Amino acid sequence: MIEIDSVTVIYNKGTVDEKLALHDISLKVYEGEFLVVVGSNGAGKSTLLKLLVGDVKPFKGICKVAGRFVKPEKTFKMTSIVCQDPNQGVFPNLTVEENLILSRRKGLRGFGFGKIDRQSLELLASTEMGLEKDLKRKASKLSGGQKQALAMVMAVSSNPKLLLLDEHTAALDPKSTEKIMELTERINRELGTTIIMITHDMNLAEQFGTAVLIMEEGKICAKIDKSKQKVIASQLKAMIRSTMLTTTG
Numbered sequence: 391m392i393e394i395d396s397v398t399v400i401y402n403k404g405t406v407d408e409k410l411a412l413h414d415i416s417l418k419v420y421e422g423e424f425l426v427v428v429g430s431n432g433a434g435k436s437t438l439l440k441l442l443v444g445d446v447k448p449f450k451g452i453c454k455v456a457g458r459f460v461k462p463e464k465t466f467k468m469t470s471i472v473c474q475d476p477n478q479g480v481f482p483n484l485t486v487e488e489n490l491i492l493s494r495r496k497g498l499r500g501f502g503f504g505k506i507d508r509q510s511l512e513l514l515a516s517t518e519m520g521l522e523k524d525l526k527r528k529a530s531k532l533s534g535g536q537k538q539a540l541a542m543v544m545a546v547s548s549n550p551k552l553l554l555l556d557e558h559t560a561a562l563d564p565k566s567t568e569k570i571m572e573l574t575e576r577i578n579r580e581l582g583t584t585i586i587m588i589t590h591d592m593n594l595a596e597q598f599g600t601a602v603l604i605m606e607e608g609k610i611c612a613k614i615d616k617s618k619q620k621v622i623a624s625q626l627k628a629m630i631r632s633t634m635l636t637t638t639g
């Protein structure tokens with residue numbers, strides 16, 4: 391699904407603000423995988439996601455998604471991204487229904503006609519946040535958790551192959567986090583969507599995903615495959631902590 395080979399990303403190359411954000415990283419992510427990415431601030435986690443949507447270009451190396459070199463216009467339909475801020479993923483002045491219809495069409499043409507698909511309604515209902523009964527409500531009136539649930543359903547309504555989540559539960563309370571994580575798992579399990587999720591929450595890294603990627607200072611320190619390495623939860627947390635401590639000194 392994802393092939394990254396010896397990629398280096400440098401921001402502001404050749405200026406005084408030059409910054410090496412990814413340093414010669416190689417990574418394979420397989421179809422259906424749910425990869426959780428952890429690492430300190432500035433480790434390069436968000437840059438990795440930007441690389442996968444073509445927002446940054448490799449200075450060196452290659453990056454392919456679904457067998458194709460990443461180009462924003464090509465990955466647009468194949469990849470969706472949900473960020474930390476619940477207000478970023480929805481159109482506040484549109485209703486829940488309009489948001490969903492628009493996202494399904496990926497915002498290319500007008501909206502105001504068409505129907506919400508069954509998959510979106512089922513996913514909305516599964517969150518038990520009452521959104522499916524409140525389709526005429528403006529998104530601006532929803533809670534942070536409801537906005538993020540809507541953003542997630544919108545992100546998968548066009549059936550992307552890859553869903554990128556950049557600390558998508560960071561602004562939520564524990565109850566909403568639980569609901570959003572249940573939805574995240576369902577999307578991976580039932581729709582088969584490959585997921586890459588960044589988090590600073592070690593409990594989430596321990597509890598969710600099929601593999602954990604540990605990054606520090608623009609490098610990949612380890613990829614821990616939970617099934618192959620048969621690690622139990624407490625061991626995994628200890629492994630993440632010790633790898634991060636070793637790297638950061």
Ligand SMILES: Nc1ncnc2c1ncn2[C@@H]1O[C@H](COP(=O)(O)OP(=O)(O)OP(=O)(O)O)[C@@H](O)[C@H]1O
Nearest residue numbers: 401402409411429430431432433434435436437438
């Ligand atoms: N647009 C940019 N211009 C210049 N430098 C940048 C830019 N974006 C990120 N960087 C730098 O690149 C490095 C990696 O940043 P990145 O945002 O990928 O880290 P991160 O692991 O996602 O951090 P955080 O956990 O704080 O979100 C950091 O040193 C950061 O300051």
